[in-house]
Every structure is written in structure tokens, then in C-alpha cells.
Amino acid sequence: MAVSDPxxxxxxxxxxxxxxxxxxxxxxxxxxxxxxxxxxxxxxDALDWERITPDQRTGLxxxxxxxxxxxxxxxxxxxxxxxxxHRLRRFDWTMFLSTFLMEEAKHAEFFMRWHERVVGVLDPExxxxxxxxxGKTVDPTGRFTVRDVMYEALxxxxxxxxxxxxxxxxxxxxxxxxxxxxxxxxxxxxxxxxPSYEIVIDTTERWDAFPALNQGFRxxxxxxxxHITFGTMACRILIEKDPSYEQCVHxxxxxxxxxxVGLVEYQKAVPDLDLDKYxxxxxxxxxxxxxxxxxxxxxTLIEQILDPTIDFxxxxxxx
Amino acid sequence: MAKRWTCVEAGCSWTVVxxxxxxxxxxxxxxxAAVHGSxxxxxxxxxxxxxxxxxxxSSR
Numbered sequence: 001m002a003v004s005d006p007x008x009x010x011x012x013x014x015x016x017x018x019x020x021x022x023x024x025x026x027x028x029x030x031x032x033x034x035x036x037x038x039x040x041x042x043x044x045d046a047l048d049w050e051r052i053t054p055d056q057r058t059g060l061x062x063x064x065x066x067x068x069x070x071x072x073x074x075x076x077x078x079x080x081x082x083x084x085x086h087r088l089r090r091f092d093w094t095m096f097l098s099t100f101l102m103e104e105a106k107h108a109e110f111f112m113r114w115h116e117r118v119v120g121v122l123d124p125e126x127x128x129x130x131x132x133x134x135g136k137t138v139d140p141t142g143r144f145t146v147r148d149v150m151y152e153a154l155x156x157x158x159x160x161x162x163x164x165x166x167x168x169x170x171x172x173x174x175x176x177x178x179x180x181x182x183x184x185x186x187x188x189x190x191x192x193x194x195p196s197y198e199i200v201i202d203t204t205e206r207w208d209a210f211p212a213l214n215q216g217f218r219x220x221x222x223x224x225x226x227h228i229t230f231g232t233m234a235c236r237i238l239i240e241k242d243p244s245y246e247q248c249v250h251x252x253x254x255x256x257x258x259x260x261v262g263l264v265e266y267q268k269a270v271p272d273l274d275l276d277k278y279x280x281x282x283x284x285x286x287x288x289x290x291x292x293x294x295x296x297x298x299x300t301l302i303e304q305i306l307d308p309t310i311d312f313x314x315x316x317x318x319x
Numbered sequence: 320m321a322k323r324w325t326c327v328e329a330g331c332s333w334t335v336v337x338x339x340x341x342x343x344x345x346x347x348x349x350x351x352a353a354v355h356g357s358x359x360x361x362x363x364x365x366x367x368x369x370x371x372x373x374x375x376x377s378s379r
Binding site: 022026198221222224225226228229232233274277279280281283284287288291292302306 | 326327328329330355356357358360361362363365366367
């Protein structure tokens with residue numbers, strides 16, 4: 001075979017090794033599993049909305065409106081990861097992230113349509129009235145601080161990643177990528193939000209109502225499984241390259257420790273839910289994320305999540 | 320190649336060994352639903368499976 005001009009070969013990114021690799025496999029699966037919001041029938045949910053009590057409406061809307069805002073935020077905050085994949089010359093990551101970004105936009109679309117067709121609200125002024133504005137969360141023991149992960153951590157770590165992309169070395173970019181992915185995929189999507197998805201699914205089944213909401217959450221979760229494990233796999237690849245990056249993951253989890261050890265506000269907003277179930281589940285998800293990243297879990301964090309004396313509710317002023 | 324999956328729910332360390340990835344996913348999802356009243360996503364099971372050479376269909 002004739003020797004190719006490197007300036008020409010550099011224009012091509014696919015390789016046999018890449019298309020047989022785990023990230024490309026996730027891209028292929030995302031394409032195979034594509035679904036559309038238009039396929040979902042919201043009519044039964046609209047009827048169910050008419051028959052539930054005002055208290056049930058308030059409780060449910062408090063959760064769904066947070067998801068409506070959250071899905072818009074994660075769609076908006078993903079760009080640094082795409083830019084990072086480009087800078088690190090990982091074309092399979094870029095390909096997968098193209099499906100990731102489209103799916104986050106679709107999740108936002110699902111919640112927009114559910115609120116429009118079931119509740120009859122859509123414009124910012126209409127939905128904002130139902131957003132549970134959080135007072136300052138206080139841990140009565142004073143041991144933990146609760147911070148805003150979605151609107152503070154993601155933009156901050158994303159900003160640091162963009163700065164590294166523009167003016168840092170590859171090592172700076174990799175380190176910033178691990179921090180951003182640990183916050184976005186491992187912490188927010190992979191641990192903190194998982195009980196919330198399950199609480200909504202449990203609630204729709206307990207009430208025997210809202211089949212479209214149940215279906216939408218299940219479809220969204222199947223996408224999230226790929227997103228989360230892409231992020232943790234990317235971290236694993238980078239940590240295997242430089243084990244010192246593991247510390248970046250622990251620093252992120254430590255900075256937002258209070259958010260994960262406290263109870264999720266929905267656990268107390270929806271009556272009759274088994275509170276221990278969701279704390280145990282957080283431990284499972286945290287251990288799994290560490291397992292996927294190839295790092296040792298922080299056992300103190302696990303003990304704190306399971307400690308029954310730590311029962312302040314994230315998002316609600318204690319007392 | 321046989322696959323091993325271990326549950327890491329708090330207080331649980333149930334392990335299953337199956338002939339392939341598909342049956343490991345099925346066994347893990349069945350365990351999480353029956354024992355913990357919860358669910359585990361396919362990718363999250365697949366990505367932590369371990370390759371094993373010991374006898375199949377063992378669970379403990």
C-alpha cells in the first residue's frame with residue numbers, strides 16, 4: 001500500500017478499532033432505539049388529570065415542572081462535552097454525543113407536550129407558577145451544605161472545560177472533562193435524579209393513572225442509561241490513561257455531598273412512599289457509577305446516605 | 320464467555336453467573352425487581368459484567 005499524505009489521512013476518523021469499540025456501540029444502539037414524542041398518546045393522561053384531587057395535582061406538578069426545567073438545562077449545558085470530544089480528537093465520542101444532545105432535546109419536548117396537552121400550560125409564565133421555589137436548605141446538624149447542582153455545578157464545570165479547550169493543554173482538557181462528566185453524568189443523571197424517575201413511575205402505578213407519563217419516563221430512562229454509561233466510560237478511559245484523574249471525580253462528589261445524603265424532596269412530597277428504598281437505591285447507583293468508572297467508592301459517603309439520623313430534605317427548609 | 324453480575328444495593332451482594340450478556344441482563348433485572356422493588360437499566364448491567372470461567376447458572 002502506498003504511503004498516504006498525513007494531511008489527507010487526518011481528514012478521516014473511522015477505524016476498525018473504533019467501530020468495534022464500546023462508545024461506537026452506544027451510538028449504534030441510540031440510532032436503533034430512536035423514539036418520537038409524536039408516538040405517545042396523551043389522551044388518558046388528560047382524563048386522569050381531571051379526576052385527581054387538587055393536592056395530587058400540586059404534588060405531581062411540582063415534580064414534572066422540575067423535570068421540564070431540568071431537561072431544558074441539561075440540553076443547554078451539554079455543548080462543552082461535545083467541544084471537549086472534538087478537542088480530544090475522539091470522533092466516536094462526538095458521534096455518540098450527537099445522539100445524546102438530540103435525546104436531551106427530545107426529553108424536554110416530551111415534558112413540554114405533556115404539560116401542554118394534559119395540564120394546559122406551556123409558556124414560561126404559566127409553568128413557572130408551579131415551580132417549587134426552594135428555600136435555603138438547612139441541615140439541622142450543620143454538617144452538610146446543599147448547593148444548586150443543576151444551575152451552579154453544571155455551568156461552572158462546563159465553563160472550566162470550555163476554558164481548557166480554548167487555552168489549555170490536552171491534560172487540562174482531560175481533567176476538566178472528567179470533572180464535567182462526573183458532575184453531569186455520574187452525579188446529576190447517574191445518582192441524584194435516578195430516585196426521582198422511579199418516584200414518578202411508582203406514583204403513576206400507585207394511582208393507576210397517567211400512562212403517557214409512565215411511558216415517557218421509561219423511554220427517557222432507557223436513553224439516560226446510555227448517557228450515564230457513556231460519561232462514566234469516558235471517565236474510565238481517561239482515568240486509565242492517568243490515574244490521578246480519579247481524584248477529580250471524588251472532588252466533585254465531595255463538593256455536592258449534602259445534595260446526595262439528604263432526602264429528595266419528592267420522597268416527602270408524595271405520601272406513602274418507602275423512604276428507605278430511595279436512599280438504598282442512591283447507594284446502588286453511586287456504587288455502580290464508581291464500578292463503571294473503575295474507581296473506589298467513598299465509603300463514608302455511603303454510610304452518610306444510609307444514616308437514618310441524616311434526614312433533612314434537599315430543597316425544603318428544615319424544621 | 321460466561322458473565323458475572325453482582326448486585327450492589329445497600330445490604331445485598333447477590334451474584335449471578337450466566338452463559339451470556341443477554342441472560343445476565345435478564346437475571347439482574349429480575350433480581351432488582353423482585354428483591355428491591357426497583358429496576359436497573361440494560362447498559363448499567365452490561366457495563367459492569369465480569370468475564371468468568373466458572374460453572375454456569377450459579378446464583379447466591
